[in-house]
Amino acid sequence: MIATPTPASIDATAKLLDSANYVADRALATSVYLMLKMQRPLFLEGDAGVGKTEIAKVLASTLGRDLIRLQCYEGLDIAQAAYEWNVQRQLLAIKASERTADAHIENVIYSDEFLIKRPLLKALQGKAGAAPVLLIDELDRADEPFEAFLLEVLSDFQLTIPELGTITAAEPPLVVITSNRTREIHDAIKRRCLYYWVDYPNAARELEIVRRKVPGVDQRLSAQIVAFVQRVRKEDMFKLPGIAETIDWTRALTALDVIELSKENINDTLGVLLKYQDDIHALRTRMQTVLDDSASQ
Amino acid sequence: MLATNVLHFTRILRDSGLPLGTRSTLDALACVEVAGIETRADLKAALRCVLVSRAEHLVLFDTAFDLFWRDPDIAAKMMAALLPEVSGRGTAKPPPPPPTRLLDAMHGQQSEAAPQPTQDPDELEFDATLTFSANEKFQRLDFESMTAAEWAQAKDAIADFALPVKPIRTRRTRGVDRGRIIDLRRTLRESVRTGGEVIHLARKAPQVKPPPLVVLCDISGSMHRYTRMFLHFIHALTNASIRTTNAGQHVEVFLFGTRLTHVTRQLRHKDVDAALERVASAAPDWSGGTRIGACLHEFNQRWSRRVLGQGAVVLLLTDGLDRDDIHVLAASAERLGQSCRQLIWLNPLLRFDGFAPRASGIQALLPHATKFIPAHNLQSIKALATALSA
Structure with missing residues (x-):
């Protein structure tokens, strides 16, 4: 991999994300541009399946950087993280x-x-001009002591090993932190980062994403799918379907050679879209209304 | 000029409740410099990613941004309005109020978060004091000041209070004298003392911590008599000092009557009376009807994933008298019971001898509660604490 320099403008950033089939809106492109320019970590918060982790992967592949991933879990300590x-x-x-x-x-x-x-130390030892992308995934799963430890790494991009001394990064890594908000992350961490709330996309953007991620999909079917999912998100659900679910569902329907959405084929594949029995049950009872509403759009 | 505007914009956001310091202002300036100001949308996105750190502040930010950067006159007026405050905070002269339009905009989010209820004439609410109320009673509860004796009693009760829940064993370890796991790193470091010879094996064991606690407290009319005592108790829990067994425990508090209110922040005030004063003004539905099912449902949808992680224990303080749809209550209670580690239900009605859970609301809740605690004589917080630690 040959490392390429970071983009020089917001437009260039948007184009870069687009080139890797990541359909970002302008505000997200701005945040990513600022993160690269100001060398600050990007803190992405949002529901599961809206494409938070994907941003780090796309950045690594388009900029030709190594992707170093730190999956957080409860009890994660220095021995495993650094x-x-x-x-x-x-x-x-x-x-x-x-x-x-x-x-x-x-x-x-x-x-x-x-x-x-371990990942944090590796991320600090990248070569100048080719600093790796450090993905700290699902930080909300780690506990508070780990957050406190992260503070040193994130604010000064350095790590102190008592027996060895302080290791400072030649060039700060591109840090992307994600959180599903299963608990609030401490403000001290957030203050050191640029914050971006990743929301569900609007219909036009979601359609674009689906068509890019599932290239063979029928134009009319994909429009129906997106309209249906957008309508489902207005229902009172425990877990709303994310973009990941929309893509999975589109793949499932394409695999079944579905040409047009109907009550029957939705019922058969609902488990791909919704992951809670209560939600599936609620939607089944209101299926006709939801389907009619989405068709009229 | 732009710098001044950014500065004032940050100040306005801070005054309307966003947690912003000087650092944020500097960040905002740096951001604007990097992002450029060619388009409004870019400027907005750039400022947003440094000035907002919580999703719930987004609406407030957007409103403030649109107002502030639309009309330079408003900015000028705002600056004029803020100027006396800048020139001297200590002087007794109160600053003139900012323009009403902007004030309204700043508080737009709050009124949106707590919309006036649409009054449904068909919906009758029936509370346990045997009175019908056609709509929600929006009363502010006046808290009596806590007496010194009560305060001392509460503190005593909390000092030796331990929840009847097992602490969670974390995956983090700490050095101990006797433990199953050998701490190799420490062993090697300690061997330096004995000239590199390993004589003593250092040990470590998993740490334990109290599980996070989520309190759901009923403030409806039928619970009126107990609410104050409960809140004192919860305040003490929230602000438990380091010496108590609950040190480091994370507590989230919600009140519900006809709607759900998150009051953790209000309760953090050290002084119990000041804290309860804030709580009283935050919840609009004191001593009104009860919609336990609807409130639990709202909690499940909006909050459960945010606060019930990490093995949280839910403390439900209610009498279970609900006149709403019992199916909603049963379904919500089931979901709640499944989402948390333990659901402990404190019911003040149990003070009556021979109480049988006959009310339909109680029967709907009961199967999903892990523990059903007969909290007799709730007038005394001491008794409640004892009941809980038993």
């Missing part, structure tokens, strides 16, 4: 040095060679 000493090897090295009576063994065992690098 670095860990390879203690087993250190012990072996000490044993081996006993025979040779190496006086500088301490310098040896606390060196780069015995350090296991």
Whole structure:
């Protein structure tokens, strides 16, 4: 991969995202442009399946950067996120040095060679001009102590290892943080980032996304699908279908050779679109109304 | 000129409640410089990504932006309005109020968040004091000041209060004397003391923490007598000091009568009377009817995913007397019971001897509660705490 420089304007950023089939609206392109220009992390919040993680992937592929992904989970600690000493090897090295009576063994065992690098540390050691994309995915799943630790990394792009010293990035990585908002992230983190709320797309943009992601889809069917999904999002649901679900559903319907949406084929494939039994049941009872409404649009 | 405008715009947002500091203003200026000001939409997007950090502030920001950057006259007027405040905050002269148009716009979001209810003449609400009310009673509850004795009692009760829930075992570890897991890193570091010879094996064990607590408190007419005591209790929980067993516990508080109100922020005030004063003005539906089902449904749709992560325990304070559609209540209670780790129901009606859960609302709720606590004599917060820790 050859790293390309970051785009020089908002238009160029929009074009860049577009070239990787990411249909972004202008406000998102602006946020991405600012993130690249100001070298600040981008904090993306929104419901599941609206394309948050995708932005990091698209940035990595279009800019020719490595994508370093840190999937967050409860109890994630420094050893898993940043670095860990390879203690087993250190012990072996000490044993081996006993025979040779190496006086500088301490310098040896606390060196780069015995350090296991995890995503955060790797992200800080990118080459200048080719800083990697660091994706911190679903930060809301990690706990608060981890957020506190992230503060140092995100504000100064440096990491302190007590035995080794402080490691500073030659060039700050392009940081994308996502959150599904299953809990509120502390304001201190948000303040260091550019915030963007990723919403469900409007009908025109969703249609564009579907047609790009499912290239073989019939024009008329895709329009029907998008109109139906947009209408479903107005229903009172526990979990509204995201774009990911729309794309999956379109693929499912195409695979079944559906030409036109009908009550029957929607019923058969509803499990692709909605993931809660309550929601599926609620929609089945109101199917005719929803279908008629979406057809009239 | 643009810099001044950005500065004033940030100030207006801060005054209307967004958490913005000087850092935000500097960020905003830097952002505008980078993004350029060719188009209005770009300027808006650029400012938005530094000045907004919560989805719920988006509407407020958009309204303020549209108003502020539309008409330079308004900006000038706003500046004039804000000027006395800039020149000296300490002086007694109150600043003249900003133009009504802008004030309305600034508070547009709040009135949107709490719309006046459409009064449905067919809907009768029946509360437990055996009176019919044709519509919601929008009363403000006047809290009596808490007496010093009550305050001391509450603090005592909280000090040795522990929820009847097991702490969650986290995946994070800490160093202990005896533990199952050997802490290799610490072992090696400690071996330096003994000249590189490993003599003592350092151990670690998983940490435990109290689960987050979500309190749903009924403030309808039938609960009127207990609400104040409950709120004192919740306030103490929210502001539990470091010495208590609940240190570090995350508490979210919601009130409901005919609608759901999130009052965690209002309750954070250290002084209990000031906190309850704020809570009272935040909830519009004091001592009105009850729509438990509808409120729980709203909680499930809007909040459950945001606050019920991380193994939260829900504390439901209600008498369960609901005159609404019982199917909605049953379905919402089931969803709530499934979304949280534990659903603890405190029912003040249980103080009556021989109480049998016959009311349909209670029967709908009961199967989904993990614990059903007979909180006798709720006049005393001490008794409640004891009942909970038992």
